[in-house]
Every structure is written in C-alpha cells, then in structure tokens.
Amino acid sequence: xxxxxxxxxxxxxxxxxxxxxxxxxxxxxxxxxxxxxxxxxxxxxxxxxxxxxxxxxxxxxxxxxxxxxxxxxxxxxxxxxxxxxxxxxxxxxxxxxxxxxxxxxxxxxxxxxxxxxxxxxxxxxxxxxxxxxxxxxxxxxxxxxxxxxxxxxxxxxxxxxxxxxxxxxxxxxxxxxxxxxxxxxxxxxxxxxxxxxxxxxxxxxxxxxxxxxxxxxxxxxxxxxxxxxxxxxxxxxxxxxxxxxxxxxxxxxxxxxxxxxxxxxxxxxxxxxxxxxxxxxxxxxxxxxxxxxxxxxxxxxxxxxxxxxxxxxxxxxxxxxxxxxxxxxxxxxxxxxxxxxxxxxxxx
Amino acid sequence: xxxxxxxxxxxxxxxxxxxxxxxxxxxxxxxxxxxxxxxxxxxxxxxxxxxxxxxxxxxxxxxxxxxxxxxxxxxxxxxxxxxxxxxxxxxxxxxxxxxxxxxxxxxxxxxxxxxxxxxxxxxxxxxxxxxxxxxxxxxxxxxxxxxxxxxxxxxxxxxxxxxxxxxxxxxxxxxxxxxxxxxxxxxxxxxxxxxxxxxxxxxxxxxxxxxxxxxxxxxxxxxxxxxxxxxxxxxxxxxxxxxxxxxxxxxxxxxxxxxxxxxxxxxxxxxxxxxxxxxxxxxxxxxxxxxxxxxxxxxxxxxxxxxxxxxxxxxxxxxxxxxxxxxxxxxxxxxxxxxxxxxxxxxx
DNA sequence: AATTAGCACTCATATCTATTGATTGCTAAA
DNA sequence: TTTAGCAATCAATAGATATGAGTGCTAATT
Numbered sequence: 001x002x003x004x005x006x007x008x009x010x011x012x013x014x015x016x017x018x019x020x021x022x023x024x025x026x027x028x029x030x031x032x033x034x035x036x037x038x039x040x041x042x043x044x045x046x047x048x049x050x051x052x053x054x055x056x057x058x059x060x061x062x063x064x065x066x067x068x069x070x071x072x073x074x075x076x077x078x079x080x081x082x083x084x085x086x087x088x089x090x091x092x093x094x095x096x097x098x099x100x101x102x103x104x105x106x107x108x109x110x111x112x113x114x115x116x117x118x119x120x121x122x123x124x125x126x127x128x129x130x131x132x133x134x135x136x137x138x139x140x141x142x143x144x145x146x147x148x149x150x151x152x153x154x155x156x157x158x159x160x161x162x163x164x165x166x167x168x169x170x171x172x173x174x175x176x177x178x179x180x181x182x183x184x185x186x187x188x189x190x191x192x193x194x195x196x197x198x199x200x201x202x203x204x205x206x207x208x209x210x211x212x213x214x215x216x217x218x219x220x221x222x223x224x225x226x227x228x229x230x231x232x233x234x235x236x237x238x239x240x241x242x243x244x245x246x247x248x249x250x251x252x253x254x255x256x257x258x259x260x261x262x263x264x265x266x267x268x269x270x271x272x273x274x275x276x277x278x279x280x281x282x283x284x285x286x287x288x289x290x291x292x293x294x295x296x297x298x299x300x301x302x303x304x305x306x307x308x309x310x311x312x313x314x315x316x317x318x319x320x321x322x323x324x325x326x327x328x329x330x331x332x333x334x335x336x337x338x339x340x341x342x343x344x345x346x347x348x
Numbered sequence: 349x350x351x352x353x354x355x356x357x358x359x360x361x362x363x364x365x366x367x368x369x370x371x372x373x374x375x376x377x378x379x380x381x382x383x384x385x386x387x388x389x390x391x392x393x394x395x396x397x398x399x400x401x402x403x404x405x406x407x408x409x410x411x412x413x414x415x416x417x418x419x420x421x422x423x424x425x426x427x428x429x430x431x432x433x434x435x436x437x438x439x440x441x442x443x444x445x446x447x448x449x450x451x452x453x454x455x456x457x458x459x460x461x462x463x464x465x466x467x468x469x470x471x472x473x474x475x476x477x478x479x480x481x482x483x484x485x486x487x488x489x490x491x492x493x494x495x496x497x498x499x500x501x502x503x504x505x506x507x508x509x510x511x512x513x514x515x516x517x518x519x520x521x522x523x524x525x526x527x528x529x530x531x532x533x534x535x536x537x538x539x540x541x542x543x544x545x546x547x548x549x550x551x552x553x554x555x556x557x558x559x560x561x562x563x564x565x566x567x568x569x570x571x572x573x574x575x576x577x578x579x580x581x582x583x584x585x586x587x588x589x590x591x592x593x594x595x596x597x598x599x600x601x602x603x604x605x606x607x608x609x610x611x612x613x614x615x616x617x618x619x620x621x622x623x624x625x626x627x628x629x630x631x632x633x634x635x636x637x638x639x640x641x642x643x644x645x646x647x648x649x650x651x652x653x654x655x656x657x658x659x660x661x662x663x664x665x666x667x668x669x670x671x672x673x674x675x676x677x678x679x680x681x682x683x684x685x686x687x688x689x690x691x692x693x694x695x696x
Numbered sequence: 697a698a699t700t701a702g703c704a705c706t707c708a709t710a711t712c713t714a715t716t717g718a719t720t721g722c723t724a725a726a
Numbered sequence: 727t728t729t730a731g732c733a734a735t736c737a738a739t740a741g742a743t744a745t746g747a748g749t750g751c752t753a754a755t756t
Contacts, residue, residue: 026719039729044720062719062735103511141487143501149508153491160497160508163451176524236584237603240596248594255585374748387700392749410706410748 024064069281083321104157116235125232125310131192164214244315298327372412417629431669452505464583473580473658479540512562646675
C-alpha cells in the first residue's frame with residue numbers, strides 16, 4: 001500500500017506528539033490537536049493500516065500508538081517541518097562564536113558546548129581525519145637533556161603533544177637546523193603523502209635519520225589513533241534528563257557507551273561529502289548490548305576547510321527538527337568565522 | 349558517655365556490613381556475623397545507646413541501623429582495618445605503570461584510570477598548584493605570521509598550550525634570541541616569583557616588552573585557572589552502579605556536579621602536606637543542592653616532587669579501606685617510578 | 697549490675713482484589 | 727468512504743489484608 005497524504009499527516013502527528021511527550025498518542029488526541037477535520041474512527045482505521053505497514057506500534061492493546069524507527073526515518077527524510085530558531089537561541093549561539101577562535105579544537109569544543117546547551121542533549125565532536133592536512137612547517141624544540149618537543153604546524157591546526165627522546169649531547173642549534181631541514185622536506189606535503197614510505201626523502205634520512213623516524217612515527221600514531229583522544233563530549237548528564245533513560249540500567253549502558261570513546265568514534269564518522277548525517281536506531285552499526293539511540297552529526301567547515309564533525313547523540317525520540325536547525329545554523333556561522341588563521345596560511 | 353571497646357566493635361560491624369550491602373543491619377545479623385558471643389538483646393541495647401550518641405540511625409522504627417557520617421568518621425580515623433590488595437589488584441596497578449611515563453598529565457591520567465578500575469568508583473585527578481614550579485627554560489616558536497607558541501618548561505612539567513599574537517615581520521631568529529633572553533631571566537625562578545610584579549626584569553622589558561607581557565599573562569591565566577581544564581575524570585558511569593544513585597534524580601545531580609569541573613576543583617584541593625585526605629559528607633564545603641558524597645584524595649609525588657592529587661568521589665558508603673589501600677599503594681609505586689625526567693632536571 | 701529471653705508493637709513491603717478509565721476494534725448506519 | 731456507537735481489553739490505581747523483619751521494654755537470670 002502506498003502512503004497517502006493523509007497517512008503522512010498522521011505519521012507526522014504521531015511523531016511530533018511523541019517527540020515532546022514521550023507518551024503513546026490516541027486517535028482522539030490526533031483529532032483534537034492535529035486533524036480536527038477527521039473523526040477519531042477514521043483516524044483509527046488509518047492508524048491500524050500504518051501499524052500493519054510497520055510505521056507504528058502499540059505498547060499494549062488498549063494504548064495509543066508510538067512511532068517506530070521507520071516512522072522517524074520517513075519523518076526526517078520527508079515530513080519534518082523546517083524550524084526557525086528563536087531569537088534567544090540565536091543569541092546564545094552567536095555569543096559562543098563572537099570572539100576570535102584560532103585553534104580547531106577550541107572551535108570544536110565550543111561547538112559541542114553550544115549544541116548541547118541548546119538541544120539539551122549530549123553532544124559530541126570529533127576531530128577530522130588528518131590524512132589530508134597539509135604540513136606548513138615542523139619545529140623541534142629541545143626541552144631538556146632527554147627530550148625534545150615536536151611541533152607540527154598544518155593547515156588544520158597545530159599538533160604539539162609529542163615528545164621524542166634525544167641524545168643529551170645535542171644542543172639547541174642542532175634542532176634549529178634539523179627543524180629547517182625537515183620543515184623544508186615536509187612543507188606543502190599532506191600527512192598522507194608523508195606517511196607513504198616510498199616517498200621518504202633520502203638526504204634527510206642521512207643527516208637526521210633518528211629524528212626523522214621518530215617524527216614519522218609520531219605522525220603515524222596520531223593518524224592511526226584517529227584522534228581518539230580528541231573526541232569531545234558535552235552534557236553527558238543530560239542523557240539522564242530523557243525519560244527513556246529513567247531506568248538506571250539503560251542510562252548506565254548509554255553512559256558507558258559514551259565513555260568508551262573508541263567505540264564511539266566509528267559511529268560518528270560520516271561518509272565523505274555528507275554535510276548532515278542522521279542515523280536512527282539500526283542505522284548505527286552497533287554490536288549487541290548497545291543501547292538504542294540516534295545520532296545526528298554535521299560536518300563543519302571554516303572558510304571551506306573541514307574541521308571535523310559535531311552533533312548530538314540521544315534517544316531515538318529526539319527533536320530532529322530543532323537539532324537539524326541548530327547544526328545547520330552553526331554550520332553557517334562557522335563558515336564566516338572571523339578569519340581563523342589556518343586557512344590564511346595556505347593561501348600564502 | 350565514652351565509647352567502650354564493645355561499642356566500637358559494633359560500629360565497625362555496622363559500617364563494614366553497610367559498606368557491602370547498603371542495607372540497614374539488624375541486631376540479629378550483627379550477632380550472627382560479627383559478635384556471636386553477645387545476645388541480640390545486648391546488642392540492641394548498645395545500638396540504642398549508639399543511636400542516642402549520634403553514630404547510628406534507623407530509617408524507620410522497625411528497621412535495622414544505618415551508620416551516620418559520624419560513624420564513618422570514627423571508622424576511617426580509628427576502626428578501619430588495614431586491607432591488603434589482592435595479587436590480581438597489584439598486577440593491574442603495576443601494569444599501568446610499567447612503562448616509562450614522562451609527562452605529568454600522563455601519569456595523572458593513568459593514576460585516575462587505575463584507581464577507577466580497581467575501586468569501581470568514579471575517580472578524579474587534579475594537577476597541582478603551579479605557583480611553586482621552578483622554571484627551567486622558556487621557548488617561543490613562531491608558528492605562522494600571526495602567532496607563536498610559548499613553551500614553558502618547569503620541573504613539574506611542560507606548559508605548551510598557549511599561543512601569542514605576533515607582528516608578522518618578526519622572523520624565526522628573533523624568537524630564538526627572545527627565548528634565550530627570557531629563558532635566562534626566568535631560569536631558576538618559581539612561577540610565584542615571576543608573577544610578583546616588582547621583580548620584573550627591567551632589561552628584558554626594554555627589548556621584548558610585548559612578548560614579555562604576553563608571557564606573564566599566559567602564566568597568570570594558567571595559575572589562576574588552577575588548571576581547571578586539566579582535571580581528569582575517569583569512570584563517571586560507575587556512579588550509576590552505586591545503589592544510592594538508583595534514583596535517577598540523585599544520579600543526575602551527581603553527574604552534573606562532576607561535569608561542572610570548576611565547582612569540583614575546590615572540593616579536591618587538600619591542605620598542604622597532607623598525603624591522604626578523607627572528606628565525608630559535610631566535610632565537603634558544598635553549597636545547597638549539592639549531592640551528598642565522600643571524597644578521598646591522595647597527594648602524589650614522583651621522586652619527591654608533588655605532581656598533584658588523585659582519588660575517588662562517591663557515595664558516603666564506600667569501601668574506605670580498599671580505597672585507602674589502593675591510593676596508598678599507588679603512592680608507593682609512583683615514588684619509585686622509573687626515572688621520570690622532571691626531577692632529574694632539577695638536580696643538574 | 698549486666699545480660700538475656702520473651703513478647704507485644706511498629707511499620708515497610710508484598711499480595712490480592714476491585715475499580716477505573718483510556719483506548720481500541722468492529723459493526724452497522726449514514 | 728466515513729462515522730457513530732458500543733463491547734472488549736488492559737494498564738494503572740487504590741484499598742484492604744497479610745507478612746515478617748526488627749525493635750523496645752520488662753522481667754527473669756547470671
């Protein structure tokens with residue numbers, strides 16, 4: 001059976017209602033609040049048909065209807081109303097981004113914060129795959145007799161959390177020269193290119209083999225860990241505000257998922273070139289025992305350069321319309337962010 | 349009335365029992381499991397007396413007794429048995445520290461992780477007050493035309509997350525010279541000394557006033573924020589495993605407290621020179637609305653240098669004996685950690 | 697004087713039953 | 727095709743009753 005316009009209206013009513021109340025909705029309520037032109041009996045007939053088709057469910061015989069994941073899918077793909085953010089919400093968002101933010105992780109952290117604050121859901125942000133990042137320069141700074149700090153400046157941000165062990169006899173000057181050499185060799189290359197072993201630069205290998213290998217290893221580690229350490233969570237406690245997690249066991253399962261960041265990362269990765277990604281229930285390839293949930297993420301860009309994904313994770317019953325509006329608006333805000341310098345650098 | 353030895357035994361029995369079961373304990377159970385030589389009637393008389401004295405409570409007339417915060421205080425101060433960690437627990441702890449850890453925050457993160465894993469409680473770690481940290485050297489590295497990275501090497505670790513804005517005309521060499529100048533001026537001074545304005549070094553102010561001011565500001569910010577960003581939480585979800593947080597509302601209050609890190613920091617600060625700090629219930633100067641909890645923290649040192657506090661936060665009913673043993677053992681482990689280099693540096 | 701046995705009393709908790717009311721599905725009329 | 731009307735279903739609620747764990751007190755015992 002095809003879905004008539006009336007059936008769509010009814011699905012929309014059920015989803016809209018369920019999103020705010022988290023209670024099964026009855027035929028009478030639908031008539032009252034959404035479709036007064038129909039009688040409750042007619043609506044009941046349609047409800048029965050929609051249940052047959054897999055869009056609705058009844059918790060028990062004499063209760064109202066509840067949307068299935070299928071219904072949400074249809075809703076977000078086709079029925080969802082465009083929502084306008086309130087003056088106040090816009091104000092909050094703008095406040096978060098009104099001052100200069102230069103570091104990618106700072107931007108992402110702020111993004112996650114504001115998303116969580118406005119949607120009242122737990123939000124997540126992941127730093128992007130760095131394979132495509134273009135190296136600007138490499139600096140190696142001697143910290144003490146045993147270690148030196150490696151700073152990798154790329155168009156996507158600065159990587160500065162890695163140290164290498166060194167021989168204590170080497171002086172500051174050595175590292176200045178080494179930085180220059182290695183910088184020159186890496187400049188303009190992407191991380192991906194640098195990691196391809198056959199493209200190693202021979203002349204550097206001779207003079208600074210040790211350092212060179214150490215740096216390659218640092219980069220490799222960083223890319224392979226996929227920035228697992230750099231996933232940002234905001235508002236974990238908000239999970240507990242949702243009625244579906246009133247049961248402590250469910251809440252715990254969800255929180256444990258959030259804590260296990262390496263399990264979370266693959267769920268947040270969205271396909272290339274998709275600006276908005278909505279995964280509902282089974283769309284998430286989660287193993288058994290995983291709590292049911294929905295994930296909505298957006299890919300964010302600042303001045304055309306992707307800086308990562310951010311979004312929300314929460315119960316399947318969430319206010320998709322609001323979430324989408326927020327993610328969307330933030331996307332627009334970021335794109336005209338007052339001159340973050342990552343991009344500038346590339347143009348030089 | 350003074351507390352007789354028998355009363356102490358009874359308090360110990362009540363606390364021991366309540367720690368594992370989280371259920372009121374009856375006179376009969378005490379006789380059965382702890383003091384078979386007494387009759388339940390005698391125990392009842394003692395229980396009544398202890399209730400009078402404020403050590404015990406009854407949830408309702410016909411229920412068993414439950415310890416008050418006072419009883420826990422007495423317990424940890426005087427009655428608590430020394431507990432030996434199991435072979436397996438020792439193995440877990442040692443595994444966490446068997447490889448070289450050079451960065452303070454790495455050590456603290458690992459410490460928090462292992463504490464949470466073994467105690468099954470939420471654990472926290474805070475970086476120490478840096479006022480007393482001795483500066484080794486300062487490096488300023490030009491990242492691009494707009495900003496430079498400031499790296500402050502101290503005996504307590506490396507501070508490397510601050511950037512300063514710069515004039516684009518300045519070249520790499522300028523910063524090398526500047527680093528040397530400023531390094532020389534700061535070397536051997538504590539952060540506290542550097543921040544005292546009357547001790548500013550005049551000659552530097554002339555040549556590198558701009559940079560100098562920026563760096564002072566960075567240090568000031570860092571010290572004043574007290575490393576708020578650097579509080580480490582592990583195992584937040586474990587809160588929900590405790591029966592006292594079976595009520596979702598209580599659990600949420602607790603999780604929100606954990607998320608509000610700046611509220612958490614003062615609660616974790618312990619007095620100078622106290623290696624182990626146990627705060628139970630009202631000992632925490634928490635505002636109204638704060639969830640009741642207990643906090644046990646230890647101050648950790650690596651080769652004699654304090655690297656910060658770590659411990660657990662959880663319900664007042666927690667296994668203090670186990671927690672104390674774990675914190676204690678980790679303290680010993682850290683103190684003989686295979687040559688972390690912070691300390692080495694000072695001796696040179 | 698301290699301890700204990702015995703018993704009445706208290707009160708949270710579990711269990712059962714009856715009632716209510718929201719909501720549906722179905723049938724028959726419009 | 728739509729709708730009114732009505733019996734049927736079943737979760738949720740309330741009340742009534744029973745259960746039993748545990749105490750406090752008194753009087754007997756050591």
